[in-house]
Amino acid sequence: MLKAYKYRLYPTKEQQEMLFKHFGACRFIYNWGLEQKIKTYEQDGKSVSRFDLNKGITMLKRDGEHEWLKEVNSQSLQGATLNLDNAFTRFFREKKGFPKFKSRKNPVQAYNVPQNYKVDFENNMIYLPKIGNVKTILHRSLGNGDLKTATVSQTSTGKFYISILVDDGGENLKKMEFSENDTVGVDVGIKDFAIMSNGDKIDNPRHLKNSMKRLKVLSKRLSRKQKDSSNRNKARKQVAKLHEKISNQRHDFQHKVSAKLVSENQAIAIETLNVSGMLKNHHLAQRIADASWSSFVEKLEYKAEWYGKTILRIGQFEPSTKICNVCGKYNGSLTLADRKWECLDCNTTHDRDINAAINIKTFALQEQNLIGI
Structure with missing residues (x-):
């Protein structure tokens, strides 16, 4: 059975810079792969496989314009092409909408770490390739399962999290018998x-209705700030923090019920x-x-x-x-x-x-x- 465990990361300033590089590089590869798929289909009527895109990443690193891709974890770059492949699968099978290009202005960013990360419960650290040991609040055990893909993300309020997928090796419990009484x-x-x-x-x-009065005040302040200014970014974070609080309240309530x-x-x-x-x-x-x-x-x-x-x-x-x-x-x-x-x-x-x-x-x-x- 697969279960995900989410922990909060507390990276240093240097580690944050490397995380931002990973976010940017994986976003670039995703957009580049999407562009390659669209162009190839329009010209030849064929689809580009994920494995061909991964070969293309190697070629990108060799040209002088994209040498900066060597600074990030290569497996994370391949994880971006996997995400793109999954997006097309959802589009064709589940009609979830055609994949869209990712924007650098989106305050929520993420990238995958397929393997080679390490969890140290004794020192409350998680080792990430190319970044090193990052301070982490490991508030619960991962159990004895196999560690699968980890996802590092940044929220709109600037917080960093890591979600680790664990396969405990067990099968789903057999369904219990039920009757009208239970x-x-x-x-x-x-x-x-x-x-x-x-x-x-x-x-x-x-939760939203109870916070609506405060949300309207903060939203009005945000609308009055000059675009691309530092004050506008501060006001945006205030709105994002309130939305995050509402979301946390909602999830906490639903988990209990x-x-x-x-x-x-x-x-x-x-x-x-x-x-x-x-x-x-x-x-x-x-x-x-x-x-x-x-x-x-x-x-x-x-x-x-x-x-x-x-x-x-x-x-x-x-x-x-x-x-x-x-x-x-x-x-x-x-x-x-x-x-x-x-x-x-x-x-x-x-x-x-x-x-x-x-x-x-x-x-x-x-x-x-x-x-x-």
Whole structure:
């Protein structure tokens, strides 16, 4: 099983300069490789392989104009061509969008270290090729697995991190058996972040909304600064720090909720949502983005894999909200404003979200409605 461990780096000024050289060189190779692929396809109708691009990197180092590429780790340069290859794979297989050229103005930069790095827990150091031993906060063990690719990154606030991929050699845990009693249906929402089929509700903390007043002040200050000035860069960092705080709050909240759900249930039933389509509703887009449902579902899925739990999905067109969970009556007149409604057949009064969560669980436990199980 593959797991990633992320640690904060504290490089010296000299080491920061070398990190910036690696960021720039890998970005240059990525853009150069993308240009080569586009030109070759336009001229010959053929695709350039990653291995041909790697041979081209050697030729670039030999000409006088690009000798500076010798100053950085050669395997990291080849990692840039691998990233480009993966981007084209996602484009053709998953229709994720054609690869774009990377900008040096992007405050978020990263490069890969495929091998030859070393982790020293005794001295809180990580050795990086061409850079040396970098002070690191190694706050948790990597275990006894094999170290795979490491990724060094810089955030928009100027912090440096390293993410290490580890293969522990073990297989995914066998899925535990589940029944109706140990399965919970979860309906995500805006007013309440998550509503369970057992009637429990988890409030939506609305991290972005709570910081919006301060964010508007900082954004206005940024807009008034002269472009490319040092004061504008300082103002940009202030905005970036607040966005980073909001993001950290959101991820912390979602990790706690997802861990609680996975630990307390053998199976979790969720609804497949077209989030990108829902974001086109300009009245609710900001609240939907603040809730970040896709990120929450992703955390549920990989934690369920870790602990042998099951995620059940139902189709996005299942009418979970409009069907009475008692008698099955369909209420076609229900609108988004109706938070409670009464069934005309059995006279049961429903809480809109709890009824939806119960129906999600019911639909998921019906074999014909399961997706990807």
